[in-house]
Amino acid sequence: MITRVLYETKDIGRNPIRLSIIIAAYLYRALEANGYPIYISAMFREEDKGTLPAGPVIDQTKPPLSDTPVFLTHSHHSDFDNVMLFADEGNAFQFLRWKAHVQKHTPWWFAKVGDTVKGKTQDFFKHNVPLSPCFPMEELPADTTRHIEAHQRNPSAIARRIMTSSSFSIELTKDLTAHRGATMCRTYRCRLLSTDGIDVHPTISHTHFFCVKFFDDRFYSFDHYGHDDQYPNRKEAQLSVLVKHWDTAEECVRREDAAYKKLAVIQGSLIPRYYGAHTFDLPTGHILCGIMMEYIPAETLSQSLTMRITTDQQVQLIRSLRHAVRVLQYSDVSQHDWHLGQILCLVPEPDSPGEEAAPAHCVLVDFAQTRQSYWKMDSQFANDAGEAMRTLLSVLDEDLVWDNWAPREMWDCVVSGLGRSRTALVQIPLQAH
CATH class of the missing domain: 1.10.510 (Transferase(Phosphotransferase); domain 1)
Incomplete structure (x- = not known):
């Protein structure tokens, strides 16, 4: 016999949306606690023919910002509310006008060889949450482990100075970016000048190089993806590409950071050693996020x-x-x-x-x-x-x-061959060269 019932009371006022939120929260907590996967699907508004996912209700009484203040105050994709961009085409097209304005008036070489750049050590994750993948690395086959061990490089003698500092400065010595025009990511060879205001000895600085990768999403181009042919109307096609391929510099850094950390076992052999995610002050005054790595002369x-x-x-x-x-x-x-x-x-x-x-x-x-x-x-x-x-x-x-090329393994979702009519790859053991 039930003699006691636990309950909570909530005053939802006259807004029925509050009741929907409360019910959804209780369902979410109950399902998650019992191990059920939660699928949150993007809903699409019928009047937009599936172009834009439904987002928050747009307050029609609040006038939108004009282009001028947006152009003056916005410097990164993350300065925009992407949910509002996807929910309202007026916001979306203002974002695209901002992109065109920036790319017209800002040189694509946002950093150049010879520049001195100041970094704030590990400052990126003071403002961003690191990704948390749920699966650990599985035990590697013995032949792959031998290959990794056979190609271990010596660690940098001064990398620890970066990792234990609160700030550092570097000089860009060579542009390693393959693409010569505007691109979101630019990679440079660099040398360490100082940490926490203490100079690095020139003999060491000129013989120990690092690699720095900057992310500037002002130069992230949606034109690279063309237009969605599903929508004959040019505006709808542009908006569809924006929704499908939205990205930010911060998300790129988070993915790089998560990958390097997960692949720690091959840092210094099959991938560069990783020296963290930082924020950088460019000589132009622009602030970018980026990562520091081992320089590979290859x-x-x-x-x-x-x-x-x-x-x-x-x-x-x-x-x-x-x-x-x-x-x-x-x-x-x-x-x-x-x-x-x-x-x-x-x-x-x-x-x-x-x-x-x-x-x-x-x-x-x-x-x-x-x-x-x-x-x-x-x-x-x-x-x-x-x-x-x-x-x-x-x-x-x-x-x-x-x-x-060794055969596909249990992790491969694709089992067919590539290029030839073969359906399986030749069984060649991977030797530890």
Whole structure:
């Protein structure tokens, strides 16, 4: 017999929306506590033909800001409320006008070689929450572990000065960005000048380089994605692309940070060592977020590189990349943007004439578009093994790639072959070169 009932009272006034929120909150808490996945789907307004997801009710009595104050006060995508952009086309088109204004009046070289840039150490996560993937890395196969151990590089002698400081300054010494025009990400080789106002000795500063990657979403281009052909009306097509491909500099840094931390076991071998997410004050006065990494003195994978190295070295690079992809898959890290510029190729020269050079291997960079699982029912349906192989096939002999690319594994969601009529890849063991 029930003798006691627990209850709460809430005054919802005359607004029935409050009751909906309370009911939804209780349901959410109850379902989550019992392990049920919560699916929150974007609702679409019928009058917009599915272009814009429904968001908050727009207050029609409040006049929108004119372009002038928006152009003067907004410097990043995150200065805009993206929910309001998606809910109201007036806000969305004002955002696009801001983009056009910035790109017309701001030089795309927002930093240049020779600039001194001041960084606030680990300041990024004082203002942003780090991502929290839910799956740990699985135990790696023994041959991949041996490959990682065989290519460990010595750590930087002065990197600790950055990580233990509250501020630092760097000089940009070389632009490593492949794209010469406007782009959201720019990468530079740099040298450390000082930490917490204390100069680094010139002998050390000029011989120990780092890599810094800045993110400036003022130059993130939606034109790269073209227009959604589903919508013949140009405005609707533009808005659809905006909704589908919205991104911010902060989200890119969070994804890079999460990937480097998850892949800690291959830092210093198959990926650069990672030295944190920071905020940077540029000489122009603009403040950007970015990351610091180990500098890798290597070329990106290209047709010209493959023509200059031996067949054995090409095989070593193929198998090394397969090991790297395997680590990504065992770590639940999916790369959604495979391209040649992400694959650095370390091809050592012999120590002396007549000696055999150390084996070549790859180093992966650029994790801004990676994804991980953030709840247990999430799944990364990305064809990493196939897309990485496709990247190799664009610059290497087809038979050589097929004959040395290890078979797909349990983590692969795609089981068909690529390029040829084969449905399975050749069973070649990955040797620890």
